[in-house]
Every structure is written in structure tokens, then in C-alpha cells.
Amino acid sequence: MNFSCLAIRVLTLQGLCSPRLGCLRFKTSKFRAPAPLSLTLAETTASPSCPKARPNCCACNKTNKMPIQAKIGPSILNADLANLAAESQKLLDNGADYLHLDVMDGAFVPNLTFGHPMVKCLRNHIKEAFFETHMMVQNPEQWITPMADAGVNLYTFHVEPVKDVCSVTRKIQEAGMKVGLAIKPGTEVKEIEKYIDVADLVLVMTVEPGFGGQSFMADMMPKVEWLRNNYPNLDIEVDGGVGPKTIDCCAKAGANWIVSGTAVVGSADQRQVIGEMRNVVKSYLK
Numbered sequence: 267m268n269f270s271c272l273a274i275r276v277l278t279l280q281g282l283c284s285p286r287l288g289c290l291r292f293k294t295s296k297f298r299a300p301a302p303l304s305l306t307l308a309e310t311t312a313s314p315s316c317p318k319a320r321p322n323c324c325a326c327n328k329t330n331k332m333p334i335q336a337k338i339g340p341s342i343l344n345a346d347l348a349n350l351a352a353e354s355q356k357l358l359d360n361g362a363d364y365l366h367l368d369v370m371d372g373a374f375v376p377n378l379t380f381g382h383p384m385v386k387c388l389r390n391h392i393k394e395a396f397f398e399t400h401m402m403v404q405n406p407e408q409w410i411t412p413m414a415d416a417g418v419n420l421y422t423f424h425v426e427p428v429k430d431v432c433s434v435t436r437k438i439q440e441a442g443m444k445v446g447l448a449i450k451p452g453t454e455v456k457e458i459e460k461y462i463d464v465a466d467l468v469l470v471m472t473v474e475p476g477f478g479g480q481s482f483m484a485d486m487m488p489k490v491e492w493l494r495n496n497y498p499n500l501d502i503e504v505d506g507g508v509g510p511k512t513i514d515c516c517a518k519a520g521a522n523w524i525v526s527g528t529a530v531v532g533s534a535d536q537r538q539v540i541g542e543m544r545n546v547v548k549s550y551l552k
């Protein structure tokens with residue numbers, strides 16, 4: 267057990283956190299905000315509605331967190347990558363809430379896209395938008411600092427190749443980014459249960475990662491339902507084959523962050539598709 271996980275365990279035993287291991291959250295700010303563990307502990311205070319929990323603790327579900335919102339994040343995987351800035355700006359102008367940037371290393375998935383130099387160039391063109399990088403890479407720890415420097419807001423990584431998930435989440439937070447945990451279709455949601463309390467978002471893949479334009483896997487929805495039932499305040503993202511034809515089942519299951527590639531990028535009316543999907547998600551939010 268590394269230091270951060272040990273600290274979480276100690277706090278839990280001391281009754282300073284909910285009994286669920288991993289309740290500790292690190293305070294983050296927009297970009298780089300290194301935060302030594304001792305400082306972050308001092309910053310946390312009990313929520314009046316949940317005395318043993320920490321503010322923003324999604325485990326206890328009685329939090330100070332804003333109610334979850336419907337967010338549509340187009341994946342630019344199947345866009346014209348030679349015109350990435352223009353394509354991204356068009357999506358944002360058409361109502362995208364964030365950009366989902368698919369980073370592939372040719373090892374974790376059998377495809378290659380781009381890395382932090384490209385993201386940094388994109389950030390130079392697009393100053394304000396929220397960037398999520400979906401790290402389909404074998405060693406997500408390696409790219410934390412470069413991606414933070416490139417201006418990434420949410421660093422979503424696959425847990426499958428990672429030995430020490432706690433260490434990676436801590437480093438992402440120390441780099442000033444939010445944490446997303448991603449699982450492939452073959453990974454059970456129970457395998458990440460102990461880490462959910464330190465995550466800002468969980469991504470349930472609804473295709474095998476690697477390529478855009480694949481068919482949506484409806485049999486992933488029980489994972490989303492389980493997450494929503496157990497974590498009412500958690501941001502839950504789905505990715506892969508999601509579009510107007512499949513949005514209803516994602517929203518009904520409880521997903522509120524929606525990645526959509528082909529269906530949005532390839533549409534003649536991006537604004538309409540984005541708006542339609544957002545309305546469906548909103549209709550299921552309590």
C-alpha cells in the first residue's frame with residue numbers, strides 16, 4: 267500500500283472519513299496546483315449534513331456538490347484531425363459542453379492518435395473549453411505532467427493496466443486536474459468500487475476502446491445503473507456508439523456525461539444532435 271492509500275486507511279480508522287476506503291478527496295484548482303497531502307487534509311472539513319463525511323464526498327451522497335448536470339462531449343476521433351482546432355471550435359459553437367480527446371498509444375489499444383504536444387497546440391487555439399483526455403495508454407502515469415502542462419482539465423485513464431490506481435489518482439490531483447476512471451467492456455464495475463470516492467467521474471466504455479464508429483453495447487448499461495444507484499452524485503460518462511438512437515438507454519441507466527463521436531461529428535446539424543441528446547439526459551435527471 268502506498269503512502270496516499272495508507273493515509274486514507276488511517277483517516278478511515280480514525281473516524282475522520284466515511285467507513286468506505288478511499289473517501290479522501292484532494293482539493294484541486296484549474297491547472298497546476300501541487301498540494302502536499304498534509305495540506306489537503308487540513309483543508310477538509312465535515313459537511314453539516316454528513317458529519318463524518320468530507321465536502322464533495324460522493325460516497326455518502328450527502329454532499330455540498332452541485333447537482334449532476336447533463337454534459338455532451340463530442341469525441342474528435344473521427345473528425346478531420348488536420349483541422350483539429352477548427353473542428354473543435356465548430357463543435358463548441360454548436361453547443362458542446364466539453365471536448366473528449368482520445369489519446370491512444372498503439373499498445374493499450376491497437377490504434378494511434380496524438381499526445382500532449384497536439385493537445386497543447388489545441389489549447390493555444392481554444393482557451394476556455396473544458397478538455398477531457400481519454401487516456402487509452404499502457405502507462406497513464408507517464409503523461410500526467412505533460413497533459414496538465416498542456417491545459418487538460420479532466421484526465422481519464424483506464425484502470426486495467428495500472429498497478430497502483432491510488433498513486434495515479436493522487437498524482438493527477440496534485441497536477442491540478444480532475445480524475446476520471448475508465449473501464450473497458452470486460453472490466454466489472456466492482457473492480458473500481460474502492461477507488462470511486464477519489465474520482466470525479468467514471469467512464470463506462472460502451473465499445474472496445476480503439477476506434478470510433480463501432481456499435482453501441484447495450485449490455486454495459488447494468489454497470490451504469492449500478493453506479494447511479496450507489497452514487498447518485500457521481501458524474502458517469504458513457505463512450506462508444508452513443509448517438510440519438512442510443513442516448514435514451516444511456517440516460518435512463520443514469521449516465522450524465524455523454525461522449526459522442528461519429529453521430530455528432532458526422533452530422534449535418536451538430537447543434538440539433540447535441541441539443542437532442544442533452545434534452546434526453548436532462549429528462550432523466552432528478
Ligand SMILES: O=C(CO)[C@H](O)[C@H](O)COP(=O)(O)O
Binds near residue numbers: 479480505507525
Ligand atoms: O474512445 C473512443 C474509441 O475508443 C471514442 O471516443 C468513441 O468510440 C467515440 O466514437 P463513436 O461515438 O463514433 O463511437
